[in-house]
Amino acid sequence: MSHKTTVLLIEDEKSICRFITTSLENGEYRVVTASTGAEGLSLAASLCPDVILLDLGLPDMDGMDIIKQIRTWSQKPIIVISARVKEQDKVMALDLGADDYITKPFGTGELMARIRTSLRHTHNKTAASAKIYRAEGLVIDYEKHMVTLDGAEIHLTQIEFKLLSLLSKNAGKVLTYSFIMEHIWGPYIDSNNQILRVNMANIRRKIEANPAQPRYVFTEIGVGYRMLEDENDK
């Protein structure tokens, strides 16, 4: 049996369904669509899809509830497709367990890239985690605790190294402020993320040639940070 990656698309708008289905099927995915939340949940349970694409604005239920329910029994990647533009919605979806979000409208190229990234992350979770991150001259050696940029060593503080490691291990994925705060400073840190942003600014000054035009760590305003993908994965 040729194993095609199965994508479950939960989306109520026909025209969007059509174009996503067309482009994904050309890209060697098997696409199953559901137009309501209830249908989507039952398909998610019966088909065990590899990736779930979820529209937050469904007619019968709130997309956030669907994420919550699916996350009680499955860790398969969920990519949120949404017309909602408020940052709070993005943050909420991510904190509830969505892997990524993509805001309508989007190109098919972008969608495919996101799907590939999230699939890779699920595979990496099971495989032994990588020992080295490498992208455009930046190398992070987790075991040696060393960061080099074009061969020259970069001196980072303990916190900065932890931050950069966390981001690079999840490269390509948006990590929300609260997720990062909790992983670096523990669950009892207050919700003010100023300390995080100061540390990020310091990291930028050390690894980016121009902090205003970063190559490695990108800001998603109001949501969090995303790091350039690992070359090893490409």
Add this chain to the structure above:
Amino acid sequence: MPHKSQNQYTVFSEHSIIVNILITAGILVVTTATSFLFFFFVPDNYAIIYLLYILALIFIARYTTGYAYGIVSSLIAVVCVNYIFTYPFFKINFTLSGYPLTFAVMLTITLITSTMTSNLCRQAKIIKEREQLLREAELEKMRANLLRAVSHDLRTPLTGILGNSSGYLENTDKLTDAEKKLLVSSIHIDAEWLLNMVENLLTVTRIQGDNLQINTSLESVEEVVSEALLRLKKRFPDSVVNAVVPDEMLFIPMDAVLIEQVIINLIENAIVHSDTIDPIELIVSADASFVSFTIKDYGKGLSPNRLEHLFDGTSGDFEKSSDTHKGMGIGLSICKTIITAHRGEIYGENHDTGAQFCFCLPVTKK
């Protein structure tokens, strides 16, 4: 509506009757007490007591609304003076010579003061109302301009989409593949432009109400700049923007999404309207009270006509541009709205070899 305002009026006047009575009583009691002191310590000088009461009447007329309190108080004052402070003490004696005259003088003073103060109040109210009307008219004008600019700017790409798509549908058999591709790609370009416009309009909905309320938080300037540049890079992969930010970390209060939109609009204008592929510069600099952002292109500059109407939602050469694509009207008027809501300033001008736009944001919350 009239019913409602009447209700409000009733509530207001009930409240103010109590306040007025308290003011009147308070002033009279204080005056009488002071008069007693003078009466006992300077027994020969009755004139001061009259003066004190007249002063009290002026105050009452000034700080109460309407004539009633003043008139009643002048009556009380006359009786008080008669009863307490004139011989025979603590007896009413209306036969005193000149008594009606005293009463008349006091009443006149009260009436004149009341008239003057109520006039003052009315004038203040009228001025306030007029200011409110002006403000509303200003906002209304801004909205009307925006609406006009929107419908004007939307019509062109929509016409393009309709025309190209129906051309495709009607002539599917006759068109060559290259022609089909051309039609579809121009639909694509128009749709993309429309989308950008809608995004702009959506950001404006983040500004609340008539006072242009926004939710600001401390944001890192370089992060906002970098995200704006990243989004521009997606839309204009071939354009080069050189950004310079200060080495110090700048955190200033703003709505980051809005400021990002301003940066995107200004750079997009520079890319689309400068008629050059020379790199665009974005320079951020800071002093003690402001952070300023300058977007500089090295293109053909702004026409004098346009300079006059940069931010008012119309492109200065409105007639001329009505059939050219992509006026920069809406984008700039949205920038202006956003920066005004941040209590900052924005202006555009020509430099020696192109155009530059500059906006600045206050470093601290007001």
